[in-house]
């Protein structure tokens with residue numbers, strides 16, 4: 123991703139200082155700040171406090187966390203993996219990355235583990251970039267076909283997205299946003315409707331920031347506006363990401379995704395989910411009531427974070443003191459509402475047979 127004219131990733135390793143560096147996403151869009159993860163604890167804090175977030179990026183950060191933990195104590199693989207696994211519950215990429223680390227490192231002599239853990243984390247990082255690019259190209263094929271049907275009657279292809287499924291949610295390119303960026307690169311005039319995505323406003327803060335950096339035309343809307351815009355013919359297609367998708371194609375993603383999928387279905391609008399195979403939980407037959415849904419703090423519901431009139435970050439309370447709240451972080455969109463899953467191996471139906479056929483590729 124280009125940030126202020128410079129090429130950046132959301133996470134990278136700097137060999138000169140033996141440092142793992144991240145963009146602190148809790149500061150965006152107000153401040154661009156790079157943080158160094160110095161040990162296992164800081165990697166855990168970064169995931170838990172959402173300095174890094176988004177399913178693929180959580181996985182890559184966990185792999186680097188294993189390196190940082192083993193650098194402190196090469197004989198601590200189990201403890202390190204347990205600490206990282208406890209940071210966030212929903213994105214399956216976290217478990218996927220930790221399992222890869224265990225598979226590679228457990229049988230290895232202690233004096234080789236640290237160096238191998240770093241090599242593996244770097245490998246997972248660079249794989250993620252290639253996977254996201256491939257996903258973007260496959261998605262762009264679909265967007266181009268759609269644009270061929272729409273271009274007689276309108277100036278832009280209007281894509282609605284939810285949360286941040288962009289470069290910031292991965293190492294680079296993103297999942298849903300990779301589809302957008304690759305479609306733009308092919309010369310299709312794209313306009314993106316960005317759901318603000320309460321309670322943490324990843325759409326407003328992060329997706330708008332990165333679309334702005336990439337100069338992609340976009341409009342921020344409140345979460346409740348999407349259905350109305352669909353009824354008005356102002357949305358051609360929805361593209362979102364996923365934190366965990368079950369074998370039958372049920373898609374778990376940021377809270378509110380389900381309502382957009384329902385509205386898209388009711389209005390005959392295609393609803394695509396872009397995700398790497400590492401976001402598919404092949405052990406889960408279906409998603410509803412089976413995927414652990416993160417329960418988040420009450421103050422995310424009763425308060426809104428932003429920049430205060432004095433230019434400093436702050437929080438404003440919008441609800442009466444002491445009000446009871448409920449704050450599930452994710453929901454499950456049933457497979458029947460999903461037009462197709464866009465993976466690095468191409469678009470597939472959100473159905474058990476098609477998804478199971480991908481497992482071989484995932485296991486390699």
Ligand code: MRU
Nearest residue numbers: 175176177285287291363364376
């Ligand atoms: O709570 P977050 O910000 O980690 O949630 C992120 C999302 O829900 C994304 O849409 C998801 O990770 C899929 S895209 C990479």
